Amino acid sequence: MPKGICRKGNSDEGSPPAKVMAIVAHPDDAEFACGATVARWAQMGSEVRYLVCTSGNKGSKDPQMTPHRLAEIREKEQMAAAKVLGVKEVTFLRKSDGELEAHLAFRAEVAMLIRHFQPNTVITHDPWRLYQIHPDHRATGLTVIDAIVAARDHLFFPEFLAIGLQAHITSQILLFSSDNPDFFVDISDTISLKLRALARHQSQVGRIADWKERVGKWAAASGEKAGLPMAEAFKRIPLS
Numbered sequence: 001m002p003k004g005i006c007r008k009g010n011s012d013e014g015s016p017p018a019k020v021m022a023i024v025a026h027p028d029d030a031e032f033a034c035g036a037t038v039a040r041w042a043q044m045g046s047e048v049r050y051l052v053c054t055s056g057n058k059g060s061k062d063p064q065m066t067p068h069r070l071a072e073i074r075e076k077e078q079m080a081a082a083k084v085l086g087v088k089e090v091t092f093l094r095k096s097d098g099e100l101e102a103h104l105a106f107r108a109e110v111a112m113l114i115r116h117f118q119p120n121t122v123i124t125h126d127p128w129r130l131y132q133i134h135p136d137h138r139a140t141g142l143t144v145i146d147a148i149v150a151a152r153d154h155l156f157f158p159e160f161l162a163i164g165l166q167a168h169i170t171s172q173i174l175l176f177s178s179d180n181p182d183f184f185v186d187i188s189d190t191i192s193l194k195l196r197a198l199a200r201h202q203s204q205v206g207r208i209a210d211w212k213e214r215v216g217k218w219a220a221a222s223g224e225k226a227g228l229p230m231a232e233a234f235k236r237i238p239l240s
């Protein structure tokens, strides 16, 4: 088992995933939830991509801010943060913040991009987290899981075959912010990169005086569950 990766209750282990997609609702979700894991795997040779479903155009308390200007700011922040972590590519779906719904058209868009990018590992929101109040986090988690199934079986969205998008099997899903984590990544070596990446989201972390301390506490609390100094925690769903 490579140092630092712990699958509680699951002793089998391989190399870091070759291709990873983090599919999230908002700019900054990936950095908060899995930024240090992304940095670690990118350093180890994984090809990591982000699919960001909205551009976070409602994430401001500034009465002078407009959704359009905020989306521009937050996309730039997301690109800068992704660069710090070694992410290869960021795709924005540019849906409206706060209005995501788990419907078939959204599923088709995500399934199409999964078939296109062919990830082994998809990281996303746990849609079944108890009392998860953000509609975008629920809708994104559910849609991504449904899209992984649709991407896998060729009879889903048969029009994709006509444009050369063959069925693709994702090997595992890692759900973050889960009530039942069972997959822990040691982030001792990459938490500093996570903090540097989060600092790029100035429009968001600039409003929270103690954000670095909070991130450190979350990492320590997740690590404690797995006997690691600091960790990011996920619920793992193996698919192959």
Ligand SMILES: [Zn+2]
Binding pocket: 025, 026, 029, 137
């Ligand atoms: Zn979010």
